[in-house]
Amino acid sequence: MQEHDMSWVRTEMALAQPAPASVSGPGAWVRRNLIGSVGDTILTILGIVIVAWVLPQIINWAFINAVWTGPDRTVCATVAQGGIQPDGWSGACWAFVNAKFGQFMFGTYPVEERWRPILVAILFTALLVPMLIPRVPRKGLNAILLFLVLPIVSFFLLVGGVFGLPHVETSRWGGLLITLSLSFVGIAVSLPLGTVLALGRRSKMPIVKMLCVVFIEAVRGIPLITVLFFVSVMLPLFLPAGVTFDKYLRALIGVSLFAAAYMAEVVRGGLQAIPKGQYEGADSLGLGYWQKMGLIVLPQALKLVIPGIVNTFIGMFKDTSLVLIISMFDLLGIVKQNFSDANWATAQTAKSGLVFAAFVFWLFCFGMSRYSMYTERRLDTGHKR
Amino acid sequence: MASQEVLREESSRASFINDPKIRSLFFQTLVVIVLFGSVWWIVQNVIDNLQRLHIASGFGFLRGRAGFDISDTPIAYTSDSTYGRAIVVGLINTIIVAVAGIITATIIGFVIGIGRLSQNWLIQKICTVYVEIFRNIPPLLVIFFWYSGVLAVLPAPRDSYHLPFGSFLNQRGFYFPRAVWGEGSWLIFVALLVGIAMAWFVARTARQRQMATGQQFPVFWTSVALIVGLPVLAYVLSGFPLSFDLPKQSTFNLTGGFQVKPEFLSLYLALSCYTAAFIAEIVRAGIRGVSKGQTEAAAALGLRSGSILRLVVVPQAMRIVIPPLTSQYLNLTKNSSLAIAIGYPDLTATAGTVLNQTGQAVEGVLIMMIAYLILSLVTSAVMNVVNARMALVER
Numbered sequence: 001m002q003e004h005d006m007s008w009v010r011t012e013m014a015l016a017q018p019a020p021a022s023v024s025g026p027g028a029w030v031r032r033n034l035i036g037s038v039g040d041t042i043l044t045i046l047g048i049v050i051v052a053w054v055l056p057q058i059i060n061w062a063f064i065n066a067v068w069t070g071p072d073r074t075v076c077a078t079v080a081q082g083g084i085q086p087d088g089w090s091g092a093c094w095a096f097v098n099a100k101f102g103q104f105m106f107g108t109y110p111v112e113e114r115w116r117p118i119l120v121a122i123l124f125t126a127l128l129v130p131m132l133i134p135r136v137p138r139k140g141l142n143a144i145l146l147f148l149v150l151p152i153v154s155f156f157l158l159v160g161g162v163f164g165l166p167h168v169e170t171s172r173w174g175g176l177l178i179t180l181s182l183s184f185v186g187i188a189v190s191l192p193l194g195t196v197l198a199l200g201r202r203s204k205m206p207i208v209k210m211l212c213v214v215f216i217e218a219v220r221g222i223p224l225i226t227v228l229f230f231v232s233v234m235l236p237l238f239l240p241a242g243v244t245f246d247k248y249l250r251a252l253i254g255v256s257l258f259a260a261a262y263m264a265e266v267v268r269g270g271l272q273a274i275p276k277g278q279y280e281g282a283d284s285l286g287l288g289y290w291q292k293m294g295l296i297v298l299p300q301a302l303k304l305v306i307p308g309i310v311n312t313f314i315g316m317f318k319d320t321s322l323v324l325i326i327s328m329f330d331l332l333g334i335v336k337q338n339f340s341d342a343n344w345a346t347a348q349t350a351k352s353g354l355v356f357a358a359f360v361f362w363l364f365c366f367g368m369s370r371y372s373m374y375t376e377r378r379l380d381t382g383h384k385r
Numbered sequence: 386m387a388s389q390e391v392l393r394e395e396s397s398r399a400s401f402i403n404d405p406k407i408r409s410l411f412f413q414t415l416v417v418i419v420l421f422g423s424v425w426w427i428v429q430n431v432i433d434n435l436q437r438l439h440i441a442s443g444f445g446f447l448r449g450r451a452g453f454d455i456s457d458t459p460i461a462y463t464s465d466s467t468y469g470r471a472i473v474v475g476l477i478n479t480i481i482v483a484v485a486g487i488i489t490a491t492i493i494g495f496v497i498g499i500g501r502l503s504q505n506w507l508i509q510k511i512c513t514v515y516v517e518i519f520r521n522i523p524p525l526l527v528i529f530f531w532y533s534g535v536l537a538v539l540p541a542p543r544d545s546y547h548l549p550f551g552s553f554l555n556q557r558g559f560y561f562p563r564a565v566w567g568e569g570s571w572l573i574f575v576a577l578l579v580g581i582a583m584a585w586f587v588a589r590t591a592r593q594r595q596m597a598t599g600q601q602f603p604v605f606w607t608s609v610a611l612i613v614g615l616p617v618l619a620y621v622l623s624g625f626p627l628s629f630d631l632p633k634q635s636t637f638n639l640t641g642g643f644q645v646k647p648e649f650l651s652l653y654l655a656l657s658c659y660t661a662a663f664i665a666e667i668v669r670a671g672i673r674g675v676s677k678g679q680t681e682a683a684a685a686l687g688l689r690s691g692s693i694l695r696l697v698v699v700p701q702a703m704r705i706v707i708p709p710l711t712s713q714y715l716n717l718t719k720n721s722s723l724a725i726a727i728g729y730p731d732l733t734a735t736a737g738t739v740l741n742q743t744g745q746a747v748e749g750v751l752i753m754m755i756a757y758l759i760l761s762l763v764t765s766a767v768m769n770v771v772n773a774r775m776a777l778v779e780r
Contacts, residue, residue, distance in 0.1 A: 047507035350533035365521035
């Protein structure tokens with residue numbers, strides 16, 4: 001048996017041949033994704049033209065030609081406009097942003113007191129980061145600190161008037177401080193309020209249901225500006241003579257109520273998606289209404305609608321910029337207010353300031369949307385197909 | 386039935402506090418009392434405050450002289466007109482910018498949304514960048530960007546940009562030739578209407594014939610010929626009654642032509658760009674929501690890729706797309722109220738001015754709310770009709 005001539009049998013494995021060049025490698029990738037057909041090639045050329053036309057302009061404007069530091073408008077103005085730049089120059093005036101950075105962040109908050117908002121920002125970050133990382137334990141304690149203790153501490157820190165801190169009235173707040181504080185309180189208020197409204201809308205009590213429907217539909221049917229008008233013009237009329245409201249508080253009420261109506265519809269979508277068996281199962285265990293909702297239905301429903309909730313948050317964060325209509329100066333408002341500063345009035349000032357504000361807004365919104373996608377993937381327990 | 390009787394007896398034996406009916410009655414009574422109490426308190430306060438400020442309530446103020454000017458007046462308006470007319474002007478401006486914005490946003494949105502699904506890597510990335518930029522910045526910022534960042538730094542009228550078709554672009558807006566309809570031009574409109582009616586009729590007969598015999602008819606080109614050709618024919622036959630009033634450049638300003646003010650232009654561009662990003666996402670989700678099996682089955686039947694898109698994918702995608710598209714249209718209409726920030730006289734701006742001048746806060750806000758509510762309801766109604774036409778026809 002062993003004497004047979006076995007020389008025709010391979011003893012070692014043949015190495016796998018690389019895929020032919022036509023289906024792998026950069027050449028094939030280009031052929032598949034860029035020049036697959038005549039139409040595709042035309043589109044690619046069009047795309048290259050757009051990129052080649054836009055990108056160098058943006059880079060030139062934002063980085064190469066940009067002015068980073070300077071005392072006043074002369075550094076950002078051309079000779080014809082009374083500055084030092086050659087005629088025909090066009091570049092970002094980051095010197096403007098640089099000079100006004102403190103204002104953009106804190107508004108007219110007194111300079112010697114600015115450590116207070118900075119401290120609040122540090123505390124906020126210190127509590128938010130562990131909250132966002134799923135592996136860090138003690139989420140309950142963290143949430144209580146973040147959503148109950150922090151707002152109270154921040155309130156006393158920012159407003160002052162106690163513990164020897166000088167009082168800073170809210171009319172001196174501004175910039176990113178207002179944007180962030182308005183949206184944080186709005187988020188913290190609108191989620192529970194929206195949940196209650198959604199439960200009310202699905203309630204079996206006709207009067208409660210009707211009230212919730214009327215509130216939600218009325219608020220969703222009108223623009224936020226009208227709501228802000230409403231709270232800034234009508235609230236003083238609603239209260240007895242002499243009782244006045246802080247303007248900041250009025251904006252806070254308007255933004256929170258507005259966001260709550262949208263949140264209610266998002267949460268309602270989640271509530272409707274929970275199968276009836278879950279409600280009946282909770283009933284059969286003898287749970288009361290709030291136990292049923294709090295322990296069985298809402299945890300599942302809220303998880304289902306995380307993308308919608310975060311979208312509402314992002315929408316609200318962007319909407320805080322509208323408080324400028326009732327003459328409060330959030331980040332966008334204060335940037336815009338500074339356009340009229342004669343010291344910095346050039347053709348590039350407005351564009352630079354707005355691009356800076358857009359970048360800050362974009363950073364926050366993009367971060368939120370990416371985090372929501374991450375959470376969605378993490379919480380996906382396989383209910384979806 | 387019997388078991389229910391037993392249950393009822395059971396519950397009557399338990400404490401009445403635990404009876405859901407009694408509880409619900411109690412809570413609702415409580416809600417009603419609290420509601421009426423607070424409404425009564427608010428109404429009392431409002432009456433007191435109004436009396437203190439000497440403001441008469443009611444809508445009589447609408448007939449008063451407005452006394453302020455409006456920059457964009459689609460209908461005749463002077464500062465001698467009434468407050469009511471000022472609000473109507475604002476409402477018409479809102480409708481104009483909303484309709485123009487909706488049309489443009491839909492076109493850009495569909496192009497970008499389809500672009501994001503393209504096989505072409507470059508196009509896909511460009512569209513993604515567009516969506517991610519515009520979705521994540523506030524619409525008000527986009528408006529300011531166009532207004533103070535782009536349009537305000539355009540050259541003065543003296544050095545306007547010359548654009549094709551005799552139009553100009555400068556600080557004061559966009560100027561293009563205005564059509565002047567001469568005598569006999571009504572024939573052109575009649576021809577247009579006749580063309581549309583005939584195209585509709587041809588399309589109907591062609592469809593019936595295709596259903597009956599399977600023979601196709603080039604409906605598209607026939608319709609184009611009818612709708613474009615007939616008015617052109619009428620134009621020629623009636624002796625070229627249409628002429629154009631071209632904008633002319635003088636030393637300090639442009640005269641003639643039709644001027645689009647920078648306020649309108651920046652609001653319109655910003656709303657279109659901003660909403661288009663959201664529409665793009667909706668379109669993308671809609672097309673991806675059509676299962677791949679549909680496309681493959683259509684290909685197996687021998688349809689070309691254009692026909693697959695037109696006959697199989699798009700009708701199904703539209704069912705997913707239309708409801709969220711409607712809410713984007715509503716959002717755009719509501720966002721048009723941002724006009725107030727740059728001084729475009731829309732409904733919120735004019736009603737706000739009226740409100741400030743007369744002090745009629747309650748009525749002013751009420752008018753605004755009702756007007757926007759009606760706009761929203763009309764948009765929803767139109768889109769519901771479209772949706773009903775697109776809906777799956779089930780037996």
